[in-house]
Every structure is written in C-alpha cells, then in structure tokens.
Amino acid sequence: MKIADLITWFEKWANPAWQESWDNCGWQIEPGVLQEDARVLVCLTPTLAVMEEAIALRNSGIAANLIFAHHPLIFSPPKFLRSGDAIGEMARLAFTHNIGIYSAHTNFDQxxxxxxxxxxxxxxxxxxxxxxxxxxxxxxxxxxxxxxxxxxxxxxxxxxxxxxxxxxxxxxxxxxxxxxxxxxxxxxxxxxxxxxxxxxxxxxxxxxxxxxxxxxxxxxxxxxxxxxxxxATERPACDRLVQKFQDLNLEWVQLSQKDEDFRSFFQ
Known part of the structure; x- marks a missing residue:
C-alpha cells in the first residue's frame, strides 16, 4: 500500500477535520514520500530519538519512510528553524533521509x-x-x-x-x-x-x-x-494502531521502541 493510500484510509476513519481548533493533526513533514510503499514506525511522540530509530532501521536495510505519531510535532507555527533546535533537526533529518511525519491527535482520541x-x-x-x-x-x-x-x-x-x-x-x-x-x-x-x-x-x-x-x-x-x-494511558492505542496497519498488509510496520515517558520517579 502506498503512503498516500494509507493516509486516505486513515482519514476516512479518523478525519483530521474533527480535530480541536488548537490542535495540529495531519502531515507535519511530507518530504515527497506519498507514492512510496508504506513502511511505518508508529509512536506516541515524534522525538529525535524516534527519528534516529527510523534512520537506524533504514541503515539496517528496513527503509522506514513514515513516522506515524499520536502527538503532533508542531503545535503552533515556529518562527524559525535552525540547527540544534529539536523541530529544526527533525525537519532536516526528515528531508535528508526521506522520512515523513504524520500525526493523529484529537481526531484519533474520538x-x-x-x-x-x-x-x-x-x-x-x-x-x-x-x-x-x-x-x-x-x-x-x-x-x-x-x-x-x-x-x-x-x-x-x-x-x-x-x-x-x-x-x-x-x-x-x-x-x-x-x-x-x-x-x-x-x-x-x-x-x-x-x-x-x-x-x-x-x-x-x-x-x-x-x-x-x-x-x-x-x-x-x-x-x-x-x-x-x-x-501509560495513550501508548496502548499506538499498539492498537500497529495492529490495524498490519491488517492492511503493509510492507512493514512496527511500534517504536524509543518512545519516552519523559518522567522518572525515585523511591
């Protein structure tokens, strides 16, 4: 299945038009991958760690070309992009390695x-x-x-x-x-x-x-x-999304192993 067809299928199920006014669902970065066969890395939050995971997969012979995330990469329009900035680095790496980033947030919640x-x-x-x-x-x-x-x-x-x-x-x-x-x-x-x-x-x-x-x-x-x-309350839905994508017989799909909780608790 082409990435364009996968997104069309998904948006019939969870229409981005249903998102809240403050949200930013849909394409975050589309570097020209729409007509490629979908090889998808699903995650909760699109971070540099997840991008590096996708790049490592490409280097190992699995040409991951789409990070499908629940949380948006961009919540509000940045005023600039620069090296060293997290969003700027994500954009640079996405275009350099031809990896798209798509987010389904409040539309997927419903x-x-x-x-x-x-x-x-x-x-x-x-x-x-x-x-x-x-x-x-x-x-x-x-x-x-x-x-x-x-x-x-x-x-x-x-x-x-x-x-x-x-x-x-x-x-x-x-x-x-x-x-x-x-x-x-x-x-x-x-x-x-x-x-x-x-x-x-x-x-x-x-x-x-x-x-x-x-x-x-x-x-x-x-x-x-x-x-x-x-x-813990949202990661299970990412796993379910992987299962649904597997039912579509994608060439390759996997749940990210580099998703982060961003919190540590000390006893």
Missing part, C-alpha cells in the same frame, strides 16, 4: 479503537459510550460498566498490571474494598473532563496529568480520580 476506546477495552468495560459525544458514535472519553464489579483495590491492581504505569496516583479513600461497577477513562490529559464524568455516574475515572486541586475537586464530588500517567 474514534472507535482510539485512545479512550482502547483503554475501555483493556479494562473490559461493558455498555460503553463516550463521556462527551461529539457526533454519532464518536466522542471524548469512554464510560462503561464493570461486570462483575471490582473492589477499588482490585481495580487499581488491574490498572497497574495491564497498563504498567511508572507511577499510579489515586484519590484518598477510606475503604479500598468498596465495590466499583462504573468507570470512566480518557487517555492523556483528561482532568478538564471531571464535570462531564461526574454526570455519567462513574465512580472512578482513569486519566492522567491531574493536579493537586483536581484530586480535591474529584473527592468533593464523590469521584475517585486515578492518574496513571500520559504515556
């Missing part, structure tokens, strides 16, 4: 098998629906039921086992044995959706990047807030 939907599947939620619908069948976050219910302690252990976050933070509770039967999820920074989650009747909300007072707000609204980190 769709079936997108970031939130994959989290709901990992927790095996039933009767799932968007927390904030945007159009029929699509929307931000997912809320559903646990059947059978789990104790909060069991839910936290399940999240730790299945997502393997580097750090798991939750609201303080008096009883870890309380039964949890309804859970909301949203990959990435989801604390701004707390009010919407409360309206769904969810008892617990799995997301990331939550601040001190957002834990307080959740406690005061009888919602157990669970922060598993940005990387």
């Amino acid at each position: 769709v079936e098998d997108g970031t939130a939907d994959v989290l709901a599947q990992i927790l095996q939620l039933k009767e799932v629906s968007p927390v904030v619908p945007t159009q029929p069948g699509l929307g931000y976050g997912r809320v559903g039921n646990l059947e059978p219910s789990l104790s909060l302690k069991e839910l936290l252990a399940t999240i730790q086992t299945r997502l393997a976050p580097s750090h798991l933070v939750s609201s303080p509770v008096a009883n870890l044995e309380q039964a949890i039967s309804r859970v909301a999820v949203l990959g990435g920074s989801g604390a701004s959706f707390i009010s919407a989650v409360v309206k769904t009747g969810a008892q617990a909300y799995l997301t990331s990047d939550c601040k001190f007072h957002q834990f307080q707000e959740s406690r005061d609204r009888n919602l157990i807030l669970i922060d598993a980190g940005h990387y």
Whole structure:
C-alpha cells in the first residue's frame, strides 16, 4: 500500500477535520514520500530519538519512510528553524533521509479503537459510550460498566498490571474494598473532563496529568480520580494502531521502541 493510500484510509476513519481548533493533526513533514510503499514506525511522540530509530532501521536495510505519531510535532507555527533546535533537526533529518511525519491527535482520541476506546477495552468495560459525544458514535472519553464489579483495590491492581504505569496516583479513600461497577477513562490529559464524568455516574475515572486541586475537586464530588500517567494511558492505542496497519498488509510496520515517558520517579 502506498503512503498516500494509507493516509486516505486513515482519514476516512479518523478525519483530521474533527480535530480541536488548537490542535495540529495531519502531515507535519511530507518530504515527497506519498507514492512510496508504506513502511511505518508508529509512536506516541515524534522525538529525535524516534527519528534516529527510523534512520537506524533504514541503515539496517528496513527503509522506514513514515513516522506515524499520536502527538503532533508542531503545535503552533515556529518562527524559525535552525540547527540544534529539536523541530529544526527533525525537519532536516526528515528531508535528508526521506522520512515523513504524520500525526493523529484529537481526531484519533474520538474514534472507535482510539485512545479512550482502547483503554475501555483493556479494562473490559461493558455498555460503553463516550463521556462527551461529539457526533454519532464518536466522542471524548469512554464510560462503561464493570461486570462483575471490582473492589477499588482490585481495580487499581488491574490498572497497574495491564497498563504498567511508572507511577499510579489515586484519590484518598477510606475503604479500598468498596465495590466499583462504573468507570470512566480518557487517555492523556483528561482532568478538564471531571464535570462531564461526574454526570455519567462513574465512580472512578482513569486519566492522567491531574493536579493537586483536581484530586480535591474529584473527592468533593464523590469521584475517585486515578492518574496513571500520559504515556501509560495513550501508548496502548499506538499498539492498537500497529495492529490495524498490519491488517492492511503493509510492507512493514512496527511500534517504536524509543518512545519516552519523559518522567522518572525515585523511591
């Protein structure tokens, strides 16, 4: 499959027109690879480490020509590009080695098998629906039921086992044995959706990047807030994207091994 055909297929599923006004989905750098057979390296964040991984693959005989990322490389137009600057270096290397960079962000968040939907599947939620619908069948976050219910302690252990976050933070509770039967999820920074989650009747909300007072707000609204980190809550959707691309019989596709969490926790 040509890269142009792959992008056409993807955009029928997760249309860039659905992105938020502040977002920058779609082509970040297209160095003239549209008519090449797609050899895709999928990642969460397009960094120099991922670009170097793609170049190393090319040097080893696997001519990777597309970095397909969730996070955009460029959120706002840079005023200049120069050597040594991260975006400037990414652009230089992309054109030098003929490697495109494409991003699917808030459009990918909303769709079936997108970031939130994959989290709901990992927790095996039933009767799932968007927390904030945007159009029929699509929307931000997912809320559903646990059947059978789990104790909060069991839910936290399940999240730790299945997502393997580097750090798991939750609201303080008096009883870890309380039964949890309804859970909301949203990959990435989801604390701004707390009010919407409360309206769904969810008892617990799995997301990331939550601040001190957002834990307080959740406690005061009888919602157990669970922060598993940005990387752990969105990386699984990248793995699912690899599986979907494999189903298209691409010449080559792989999940990046150089994606970074950008955080270290010391005991």
